[in-house]
Amino acid sequence: MDGPPDAFGSPYRLLSGAVVPRPIAWVSTRAPNGTRNLAPYSFSNVASVDPPTLLFSSVGTGDDLKDSARNAIETEEFVFNVVTEDVVEAMNETSATLDPSEDEFEHAGVTPADCVVVDAPRVAEAAVSFECRLAESIEVGTSTLVLGEVVHAHVDDSVLTDGKMDTQKLDAVGRMAGNEYTRTTDRFSLERPP
Incomplete structure (x- = not known):
């Protein structure tokens, strides 16, 4: 079957179900009033x-932006935390719809840690976190x-080998569609042709 994206039902479902697995940016920000997100x-x-x-895309534009995107744009900084299997349940808790005044770190039971360059907090339990300026x-x-x-x-030492990122040690979680996720523990290698 061929056709425009909407010929297959919802374009969102088509794209999110076919472009898989997708990395998950667990984005932490601080609102201008100091609230953590x-x-x-x-x-x-x-x-x-x-x-x-790095990039993330958020539904909404202008006055309809979600908290993370709005905070990142207004403060010009955010943290991209990598989701691994040991924090996937907490990550899922932070997908709940909360009031902008509520703290998702507290809601999910994860620890906010100070960053070195940006004012936004990072997730202390994340094996890898990237401080970003807009x-x-x-x-x-x-x-x-x-x-x-x-x-x-x-970068936590547990995911390094000889000071370099070791993808065999980083048990990242990817997003599929709907309620489905995938582990990155089933890996294989291919030699790139010259």
């Missing part, structure tokens, strides 16, 4: 390595793409 975004990825830049925000249809330049990284 923490929420997962599966429309996320690496945008550039020079300068090192590079750009772009409205794309009914969503807002938030790009942040990585200015500092926190």
Whole structure:
């Protein structure tokens, strides 16, 4: 069957069900009034390595932005925490719809830790966290793409080998569709052709 995206039902379901697995950015911010915010975004990825830049996309634009995107744009900083299997339940708790005045760190029972460069807190339990300064925000249809330049990284020694990131040790979790997630523990290697 061929056709435009809406020929397959909801374009959201088509895209989120076919473009899988997706990394999860567990985005932490601090609102201008000081309130901590923490929420997962599966429309996320690496945008550039020079300068090192990460991105997440949030539903909403203008006055309809979700808290994380609004805070990141207003304060010009955020933290991209990597979701691993040991924190997946807490990550899921932070997807609850809470009032902007509520603290998702407290709600999910995770520990806010100070950052080195940015004022936003990071998740202490996350094996990898990237402190980001806002590079750009772009409205794309009914969503807002938030790009942040990585200015500092926190990497737990448990996921390093000889001081380098070891993907065999990072039990990252990916997003599928609906209520489905995937583990990244079933790995295989392919040699890239010359």
